Amino acid sequence: MEELKSAIPPSLKRLISESTLSTIPSSCSSLLQFFLQLPQFHQIVGDLVDRDRALCGKNKDAALESKHNGNDCFAKADYANALRFYSKALRDAPSDVDVMGRNLVSTLYLNRATVLHRVGLLVECLRDCGRALVISPHYTKAWYRRGKVNASLGNYENAVRDLTVAMNVESALVEKRKIESELKQYMDRKNERNGLLDCASEKNFNSAAEATHTKLECVSTPTKGRGMVSVADIPPSSLLHIEEPFAAVILKHCRDTHCHFCFNKLPVDTVPCSSCTIPLYCSHQCQAQASGQKAGSALKSRHNHISLSDDLEKYIADITSSGFCTEQNSEHSHECGGVNWPVVLPSEIILAGRILMKLVKQTRHSGGSSCVVKNMDLCHNYGDHPSDVKLYLHIHSIILLYCLQHYCSAELQVDGATLSQCIILLCQIKVNSIAIVRLNSLDGKESMVPSTILSPAGNSLTSTVEQVKVGQAIYSAGSLFNHSCQPNIHAYFISRTLYVRSTEYVAAGYPLELSYGPQVGQWDHKDRQRLLKNQYSFSCQCSSCSRINLPDLVLNAFRCTKPNCFGAVLDGHLLYEKQMVSQCLDIHTTCSSNPHMQIRKLEYEEIKRVAQCVFEQTDSVHQFEPGVCLTCGSHVNPETSAETLNEATQNSKRLKDAIVFNQVSADTLSYSLRCLDLLRSKLHAYNKKIAELEDNLAQAFCLVGELQHAKSHCKASMQILEKLYGHNHIVIGNELVKLASIQLSLGDSATIDTTKQVDAIFSQYYGAHANIILPQLEYLKREAIKLTSQ
Numbered sequence: 001m002e003e004l005k006s007a008i009p010p011s012l013k014r015l016i017s018e019s020t021l022s023t024i025p026s027s028c029s030s031l032l033q034f035f036l037q038l039p040q041f042h043q044i045v046g047d048l049v050d051r052d053r054a055l056c057g058k059n060k061d062a063a064l065e066s067k068h069n070g071n072d073c074f075a076k077a078d079y080a081n082a083l084r085f086y087s088k089a090l091r092d093a094p095s096d097v098d099v100m101g102r103n104l105v106s107t108l109y110l111n112r113a114t115v116l117h118r119v120g121l122l123v124e125c126l127r128d129c130g131r132a133l134v135i136s137p138h139y140t141k142a143w144y145r146r147g148k149v150n151a152s153l154g155n156y157e158n159a160v161r162d163l164t165v166a167m168n169v170e171s172a173l174v175e176k177r178k179i180e181s182e183l184k185q186y187m188d189r190k191n192e193r194n195g196l197l198d199c200a201s202e203k204n205f206n207s208a209a210e211a212t213h214t215k216l217e218c219v220s221t222p223t224k225g226r227g228m229v230s231v232a233d234i235p236p237s238s239l240l241h242i243e244e245p246f247a248a249v250i251l252k253h254c255r256d257t258h259c260h261f262c263f264n265k266l267p268v269d270t271v272p273c274s275s276c277t278i279p280l281y282c283s284h285q286c287q288a289q290a291s292g293q294k295a296g297s298a299l300k301s302r303h304n305h306i307s308l309s310d311d312l313e314k315y316i317a318d319i320t321s322s323g324f325c326t327e328q329n330s331e332h333s334h335e336c337g338g339v340n341w342p343v344v345l346p347s348e349i350i351l352a353g354r355i356l357m358k359l360v361k362q363t364r365h366s367g368g369s370s371c372v373v374k375n376m377d378l379c380h381n382y383g384d385h386p387s388d389v390k391l392y393l394h395i396h397s398i399i400l401l402y403c404l405q406h407y408c409s410a411e412l413q414v415d416g417a418t419l420s421q422c423i424i425l426l427c428q429i430k431v432n433s434i435a436i437v438r439l440n441s442l443d444g445k446e447s448m449v450p451s452t453i454l455s456p457a458g459n460s461l462t463s464t465v466e467q468v469k470v471g472q473a474i475y476s477a478g479s480l481f482n483h484s485c486q487p488n489i490h491a492y493f494i495s496r497t498l499y500v501r502s503t504e505y506v507a508a509g510y511p512l513e514l515s516y517g518p519q520v521g522q523w524d525h526k527d528r529q530r531l532l533k534n535q536y537s538f539s540c541q542c543s544s545c546s547r548i549n550l551p552d553l554v555l556n557a558f559r560c561t562k563p564n565c566f567g568a569v570l571d572g573h574l575l576y577e578k579q580m581v582s583q584c585l586d587i588h589t590t591c592s593s594n595p596h597m598q599i600r601k602l603e604y605e606e607i608k609r610v611a612q613c614v615f616e617q618t619d620s621v622h623q624f625e626p627g628v629c630l631t632c633g634s635h636v637n638p639e640t641s642a643e644t645l646n647e648a649t650q651n652s653k654r655l656k657d658a659i660v661f662n663q664v665s666a667d668t669l670s671y672s673l674r675c676l677d678l679l680r681s682k683l684h685a686y687n688k689k690i691a692e693l694e695d696n697l698a699q700a701f702c703l704v705g706e707l708q709h710a711k712s713h714c715k716a717s718m719q720i721l722e723k724l725y726g727h728n729h730i731v732i733g734n735e736l737v738k739l740a741s742i743q744l745s746l747g748d749s750a751t752i753d754t755t756k757q758v759d760a761i762f763s764q765y766y767g768a769h770a771n772i773i774l775p776q777l778e779y780l781k782r783e784a785i786k787l788t789s790q
């Protein structure tokens with residue numbers, strides 16, 4: 001793309017940079033005309049769409065080579081590599097190739113199932129057997145393996161059914177006899193005990209069913225365009241909104257780790273797309289929903305002179321037909337077949353392609369004749385984008401439409417009008433797309449494994465959770481929620497479904513606002529404003545940005561050197577308009593009458609304590625000089641403090657590296673403790689840098705097995721974060737998870753109270769879904785109860 005960009009003459013670049021909403025069609029047409037005469041353009045488009053140059057297509061030879069390598073590794077009992085090679089072979093294998101009379105894909109699934117059985121991954125093994133049978137229902141070895149693994153799971157009823165089918169489809173007499181004798185053993189055991197449920201179902205788990213009972217309304221706001229309110233008062237933790245995405249796409253860095261449809265972490269038994277090597281799915285269901293392909297042909301027992309009971313017929317039908325097919329949701333079909341553009345172009349462009357194709361299909365289904373794609377009812381701000389973004393939008397719209405045209409040339413014209421709509425769509429995506437996130441355990445464990453947190457010394461890790469962005473999606477109604485730096489609602493995801501829940505009491509008609517990223521306590525006012533401007537092109541007008549907040553004053557502040565003064569010394573200029581100060585003063589009176597603002601009342605006294613003078617001079621614009629205490633007016637030399645800060649920041653980085661590489665030495669710890677003393681002597685007690693270092697020290701002490709120290713540093717970090725975020729914020733919930741895991745390792749009876757606090761916060765943010773979002777929670781609760789009952 002850089003090559004194309006540099007070929008554009010300055011006059012055309014100027015035309016694009018000066019383009020407005022009404023002139024985009026003509027600037028697009030001019031750029032298109034220019035590109036059409038440019039040989040590099042045709043070369044680039046050819047590389048992206050030409051099937052002869054495609055690198056992501058199925059490849060029989062590559063699949064056979066990986067299969068061979070997998071077999072070698074299996075023979076040497078190198079199961080980890082055998083698994084890797086079979087998965088790679090599955091990714092490359094064309095779906096219609098037979099090797100030695102057997103479909104290659106089903107053979108590979110069974111080979112992988114055998115490895116999974118060997119390494120004890122029984123449920124995964126059962127699923128792979130099912131996948132082999134969906135493709136080859138007469139595959140004796142797959143029925144046989146299925147029977148064996150069901151027996152290993154104690155599920156003798158299904159083991160008997162599997163071996164009965166295996167025996168019936170097997171033609172060799174010797175083999176039949178062998179199966180028969182095993183079948184007899186399983187029948188005896190079946191009679192002895194009832195087995196577990198067949199847990200190889202490919203259906204998605206059923207998330208705690210909960211309905212929304214709150215009626216929301218889209219209203220027009222004075223400063224933020226449209227916004228959402230509730231028609232009635234809402235208690236905390238009410239589920240307000242559930243929505244499937246209009247379109248969604250996985251982010252590039254998660255392509256090999258997360259399912260391309262539901263965005264959950266991939267299991268070891270991944271399911272690749274059946275027509276290209278790009279997407280990986282966690283199940284046949286996700287594969288079918290993304291590609292609109294239906295796998296499988298049922299075993300026709302009657303035609304094969306096999307006589308089976310009705311119960312067994314139904315059992316076979318359940319296993320051998322994948323049963324998943326939704327043509328409407330086939331979001332990947334236009335990207336499939338091995339062409340390169342879905343891998344090369346940025347995720348937001350792929351998302352735009354998915355939306356355009358969905359709109360084209362909707363037009364087709366409704367019998368619409370227009371070939372021009374209509375726009376979504378979403379806001380955008382084309383005019384506010386800088387020149388380089390406008391150029392990027394123009395170039396990528398042309399490229400994208402050329403790529404899509406190869407799939408549906410009749411319905412998508414590459415002309416000024418369609419290109420203009422594509423650009424608007426890309427702008428809408430920039431403003432309205434929502435990042436799909438997952439809570440990940442930083443110690444690399446999805447769920448808390450007892451040994452990692454219970455070891456009393458050495459290699460003990462706290463359970464640390466962080467949010468990771470895995471996908472990007474457009475939710476039509478979800479994008480009507482505005483942003484607040486102190487949000488009163490919380491958005492989260494189960495698979496790709498968006499859930500929105502209130503986190504505090506919200507009065508009827510009061511704006512329901514979530515956080516697009518930066519929050520009070522995390523960043524100060526100017527950094528929040530800068531990020532929202534850069535990323536979303538708006539100046540935040542939320543209530544927290546319109547008045548003084550305690551976190552904004554102290555987050556990056558130095559401490560006052562005068563004894564007993566708790567005042568903050570700012571690190572840079574801070575400008576407060578009169579209105580922002582008086583709004584804060586008003587809170588004191590407003591709070592008493594307004595129940596949903598009670599929490600602000602609590603903050604008021606604290607703000608006053610830290611920044612008295614702000615409240616004493618309410619008659620002008622306040623410009624605070626750096627280096628002057630907000631409370632007593634004493635002077636502090638910010639330069640010497642800044643030096644200390646730099647040194648401490650360097651050390652924090654070293655400590656973090658030592659934690660990542662598990663190389664925490666006594667020297668690193670004692671040096672970090674000296675830095676902590678230094679930070680505490682120079683920075684305001686609520687400065688976030690102190691919290692970060694305390695947090696790192698907690699983790700470092702955990703690693704060397706000094707859990708008492710780990711506990712006190714964890715608590716010290718939390719005390720600061722509570723001042724910055726408030727007691728019930730989800731950030732505090734995450735900190736409490738760490739504290740509870742340390743307390744548990746210490747056998748500390750306080751664990752039960754900590755887990756109760758974690759439970760309360762997570763329930764407020766996730767309601768009945770808390771245990772799904774944070775599987776560690778259930779474990780912590782159980783272990784804490786055990787501890788108290790000992």
Ligand SMILES: C[S@@+](CC[C@H](N)C(=O)[O-])C[C@H]1O[C@@H](n2cnc3c(N)ncnc32)[C@H](O)[C@@H]1O
Pocket residue numbers: 223224225226227378379431432479480481482483484536537538539540541542
């Ligand atoms: C996802 S949309 C929200 C719905 C939007 N207000 C509408 O009318 O469609 C994001 C846009 O809403 C506006 N917006 C959201 N939160 C805002 C805030 N705190 N301050 C100012 N504008 C905001 C900005 O124009 C932003 O680009």
